[in-house]
Structures are given as structure tokens and as C-alpha cells.
Amino acid sequence: MSETFPRHPQAIRCPPSTSALRDLTGNAPLRQCAQAAMSVADAAQSIPHRGAQILGAACAALLLAEASGIRPDELFGMARNCMNHADGRRPEFAAVSDYIHNEVFHG
Secondary structure: OOEEEOOOOOOEEEOOOHHHHHHHHHOOOHHHHHHHHHHHHHHHHOOOOHHHHHHHHHHHHHHHHHHHOOOHHHHHHHHHHHHEEOOEEOHHHHHHHHHHHHHHOOO
């Protein structure tokens, strides 16, 4: 995704700013976040080494944080807020957690 400046004679395309990415991340649709988390978990399941599954997913998260310019601790805080509400884990993410526990690690 990039911003376009159409009035510029060469229609300059610039990557979104860290601030814009932070806003997009903080306002991301909950169900789509859960779907993305399930996709990552599903992809990790195809890697036979359990340690590589965990570290690979963590590396992807760190690379996303670095590319976006959002500090990893801030990004993980946003993720924690997205996954949980006052009564605990949101159902969409409870399903992802159950999938990881039952299918990825013990499947």
C-alpha cells in the first residue's frame, strides 16, 4: 500500500508513513486480524520442527514491525489489545489459540 500524489507531474508514489501504518494497525478489523493469525498458524503447521514454527512466526512479526517502523513492544501491545477484552480472550482469537494448541503443536 502506498500513498499517491496525483497532482504531481510524475505521480509520485510514497510508502505510507509509520504514523499512517500505526493508525491502520490500531484500527484494523478484528475478524480480519483473527483470519490473518489463523493463516499464519496454518502455514506454520507445515513446518515439521516445532521450534522453527515458533521462531519463524516470531521472526515474521519482528520483520513486520521493522518494516512498518512500529516498535515491536508497541506492536505486541496492539496485538494483545486486539485479542483480548475485559472478560478475557475474544472468541475469534480463542479459536486461533485452540487451533495452535490442538492442531499445530499436538496435531
